Amino acid sequence: FGKFFTVDETILDDIEAALLSADIGVDLTEELIKKLKLVKKSESTRLNDILKDELKTLIKPKQHEVQNVKPRVILMVGVNGTGKTTSIGKLSSLFTKQGKNVLIAAADTFRAAAYDQLKIWSVRSGVEFLGNPQGKDPAAVAFDAARSAVAKNKDVLIIDTAGRLHTKSNLMQELAKMKKVIKKVIPEAPHDVWLVLDSTIGQNSILQAQEFTKSVGVTGLILTKLDGTAKGGVVLAIHKKLNIPIYYLGVGEQLDDMVEFDSEKFINALLD
Amino acid sequence: MLEQLQNSFGKIVKTLRGEGKITESNIRDRMRDVRRALLEADVNYKVVKDFIKTTEEKAIGVKITKSLSPGQVIVKIINDELTALLGKQKYNLKTASTPPTIILLTGLQGCGKTTFAAKLANHLKKQNHKPLLVPVDIYRPAAVQQLEILGKQIDTDVYSEKKKVLKRIKGAVSFARENNHDTIIVDTAGRLHIDDKMMKELVSIKKTFSPDNTFFVADGLTGQDAVNTAKVFDEQINFDGIVLTKMDSDARGGAALSVVKATGKPIAFIGIGEKPEDLEIFHPDRIANRILG
Numbered sequence: 001f002g003k004f005f006t007v008d009e010t011i012l013d014d015i016e017a018a019l020l021s022a023d024i025g026v027d028l029t030e031e032l033i034k035k036l037k038l039v040k041k042s043e044s045t046r047l048n049d050i051l052k053d054e055l056k057t058l059i060k061p062k063q064h065e066v067q068n069v070k071p072r073v074i075l076m077v078g079v080n081g082t083g084k085t086t087s088i089g090k091l092s093s094l095f096t097k098q099g100k101n102v103l104i105a106a107a108d109t110f111r112a113a114a115y116d117q118l119k120i121w122s123v124r125s126g127v128e129f130l131g132n133p134q135g136k137d138p139a140a141v142a143f144d145a146a147r148s149a150v151a152k153n154k155d156v157l158i159i160d161t162a163g164r165l166h167t168k169s170n171l172m173q174e175l176a177k178m179k180k181v182i183k184k185v186i187p188e189a190p191h192d193v194w195l196v197l198d199s200t201i202g203q204n205s206i207l208q209a210q211e212f213t214k215s216v217g218v219t220g221l222i223l224t225k226l227d228g229t230a231k232g233g234v235v236l237a238i239h240k241k242l243n244i245p246i247y248y249l250g251v252g253e254q255l256d257d258m259v260e261f262d263s264e265k266f267i268n269a270l271l272d
Numbered sequence: 273m274l275e276q277l278q279n280s281f282g283k284i285v286k287t288l289r290g291e292g293k294i295t296e297s298n299i300r301d302r303m304r305d306v307r308r309a310l311l312e313a314d315v316n317y318k319v320v321k322d323f324i325k326t327t328e329e330k331a332i333g334v335k336i337t338k339s340l341s342p343g344q345v346i347v348k349i350i351n352d353e354l355t356a357l358l359g360k361q362k363y364n365l366k367t368a369s370t371p372p373t374i375i376l377l378t379g380l381q382g383c384g385k386t387t388f389a390a391k392l393a394n395h396l397k398k399q400n401h402k403p404l405l406v407p408v409d410i411y412r413p414a415a416v417q418q419l420e421i422l423g424k425q426i427d428t429d430v431y432s433e434k435k436k437v438l439k440r441i442k443g444a445v446s447f448a449r450e451n452n453h454d455t456i457i458v459d460t461a462g463r464l465h466i467d468d469k470m471m472k473e474l475v476s477i478k479k480t481f482s483p484d485n486t487f488f489v490a491d492g493l494t495g496q497d498a499v500n501t502a503k504v505f506d507e508q509i510n511f512d513g514i515v516l517t518k519m520d521s522d523a524r525g526g527a528a529l530s531v532v533k534a535t536g537k538p539i540a541f542i543g544i545g546e547k548p549e550d551l552e553i554f555h556p557d558r559i560a561n562r563i564l565g
């Protein structure tokens with residue numbers, strides 16, 4: 001009976017295809033389509049706007065950060081290759097432009113040339129750099145970095161860590177240990193643990209967010225590689241399940257290619 | 273998920289006693305479960321649609337015999353179809369008639385090309401080849417250094433001349449000939465399929481050197497975007513095989529099916545870790561099982 005008064009099936013099929021292709025995921029897509037099925041045929045021209053409004057309820061508008069600790073310690077974590085090191089380079093430049101005195105630390109003692117990679121970024125953004133080129137103990141680097149940040153009166157300390165799969169418990173424990181060691185120097189640190197997610201990755205990002213949250217507590221998300229064709233829709237499901245704010249978006253490989261998350265812009269981009 | 277499928281299929285046909293046929297109505301609902309499972313496994317939406325349609329057609333009208341339960345029959349059809357799609361061709365590394373054999377590695381940013389270069393060199397060494405690593409990522413900070421360090425770790429020569437990309441490869445080919453390296457592995461910078469300048473660079477490498485093997489390296493965790501990127505890379509450089517990395521994760525790996533279906537190219541290798549020895553030859557049945565969960 002209601003069939004004659006609700007939106008056309010083919011329109012809903014197209015919307016479903018768009019949502020799935022954006023990595024929104026099966027569950028969330030089903031929920032959204034269910035809601036759209038109730039829309040009257042007379043409203044069908046407004047369908048896209050109704051969908052956007054629904055998506056907007058899933059995510060808080062512009063996310064804000066806490067700013068009043070010194071040094072503010074940010075630990076960057078995530079699985080392999082998502083863009084942690086590059087993002088630190090970009091953020092250090094961003095924070096410097098905001099007038100902050102930044103120190104970045106290479107606590108990835110595993111990956112070949114990780115030290116060199118971050119050092120180059122520190123030169124590009126003009127910030128101080130700390131690391132141990134022969135180092136084998138990431139927690140030791142984190143410890144030294146925290147000490148140095150306090151001693152040198154830094155505003156922000158960003159610590160780079162090695163990429164690691166959330167399924168490797170020994171590596172997740174290594175991160176938890178790094179947190180403990182940092183706390184020995186600054187009890188409330190790290191004030192932020194930011195999980196860097198690659199927007200080309202699918203539903204596994206949800207498992208990543210869950211596991212990293214369990215092991216080290218994630219306080220914010222950074223979504224990278226949005227200059228590609230991937231939409232990163234999976235962050236909606238993550239935000240819905242874990243309520244973690246999204247702070248920045250990586251939109252390229254250069255120093256200035258990082259923007260603050262804007263939910264309106266993000267949702268519009270998801271659907272075009 | 274295979275177990276769940278078997279049980280739910282078993283339920284539908286419990287009502288059919290002894291011998292019976294699988295009908296359209298009783299299979300349609302179960303196919304919805306398969307569709308959900310494949311989408312959750314990151315198989316591309318369009319690829320899922322085609323797969324479901326083909327499998328449904330194959331299953332309808334299949335006779336149930338006393339030797340196998342209906343659930344088992346349907347699951348076997350799905351598994352066989354998936355395995356066939358994934359493993360139609362096995363990849364055999366081509367060698368050049370006049371050395372060195374040139375292997376070109378391409379792919380998006382961060383998918384694991386540099387790590388795979390070391391793994392491949394290690395693999396070839398074990399087969400008594402003498403590979404030469406050639407880093408040509410002159411853009412990303414410390415990319416060349418990264419491969420130099422990995423080369424040292426596996427006691428393999430790395431050729432790195434402070435020149436632009438094409439000159440580097442040219443120099444590497446000469447060096448390989450002079451030093452009896454039978455294979456060179458060219459590690460390129462990660463790039464977006466929509467970056468015209470960088471895609472042009474790849475096309476010119478292909479045109480200038482006609483690599484014997486060109487691999488598209490893809491992150492095993494990739495979502496729906498896998499089809500977009502693979503298609504464009506294939507259209508532009510017609511790669512020979514696919515390498516799927518980070519399969520030591522708990523990702524279901526649906527990208528495997530998406531990329532194979534979209535390009536018709538075979539999966540050659542699987543990356544299962546960060547160390548040089550973490551390389552596996554592709555087994556379609558194992559990946560099929562994993563995608564179905």
Ligand SMILES: Nc1nc2c(ncn2[C@@H]2O[C@H](COP(=O)(O)OP(=O)(O)OP(=O)(O)O)[C@@H](O)[C@H]2O)c(=O)[nH]1
Pocket residue numbers: 078079080081082083084085086087108111161162163164196224225226227228249250251252253257381382412462464
């Ligand atoms: N196009 C694009 N590429 C990016 C972006 N962020 C990072 N990259 C690239 O992604 C690749 C991986 O970046 P890294 O910073 O090394 O990633 P990572 O997380 O530190 O890697 P591991 O330390 O090995 O886990 C590099 O080629 C970067 O240039 C982005 O926003 N857009």
Ligand SMILES: Nc1nc2c(ncn2[C@@H]2O[C@H](COP(=O)(O)OP(=O)(O)OP(=O)(O)O)[C@@H](O)[C@H]2O)c(=O)[nH]1
Pocket residue numbers: 080081111163165379380381382383384385386387388409412415460461462463517518519520521542543544545546550
């Ligand atoms: N767990 C796991 N990690 C891997 C695998 N392959 C590569 N990695 C890791 O993924 C990250 C990126 O690897 P790279 O080899 O630098 O990737 P890439 O494609 O060369 O990156 P770009 O040159 O920046 O585009 C590193 O941390 C690697 O150790 C794998 O099979 N499993």
Ligand SMILES: [Mg+2]
Pocket residue numbers: 084085086108111114160161162163
């Ligand atoms: Mg890094």
Ligand SMILES: [Mg+2]
Pocket residue numbers: 385386387409415459460461462
């Ligand atoms: Mg590389």
